[in-house]
Amino acid sequence: MKNFMRTRWLLALVVAASWVSASAMTVADQDAKALFEARCSLCHPTSRPLSETKTAEGWRQTVMRMKGKAGERISDQEAEIIINYLSEIRGK
Numbered sequence: 001m002k003n004f005m006r007t008r009w010l011l012a013l014v015v016a017a018s019w020v021s022a023s024a025m026t027v028a029d030q031d032a033k034a035l036f037e038a039r040c041s042l043c044h045p046t047s048r049p050l051s052e053t054k055t056a057e058g059w060r061q062t063v064m065r066m067k068g069k070a071g072e073r074i075s076d077q078e079a080e081i082i083i084n085y086l087s088e089i090r091g092k
Helices: 002-040 056-073 076-090
Strands: none
Touching: 002 056, 002 076, 056 076
């Protein structure tokens, strides 16, 4: 009975830990999506990049080219977040 209770507690901890990490990841994903939508829609519809699939390097080249055109409206840190976001959702 003691082992059964210990197993239940361990299982509860694992479930709680995975829920917390999933929640944190969701917030980060939502923040990245919001940033992508806010910055990329300054010059074109977001459907444009979302219709493409590229490698991480391909997204890096595209985002950095767009950053060059957008000037100060996209920071280096924001560009990295957008690159990672696009690589994750539209990567090869």
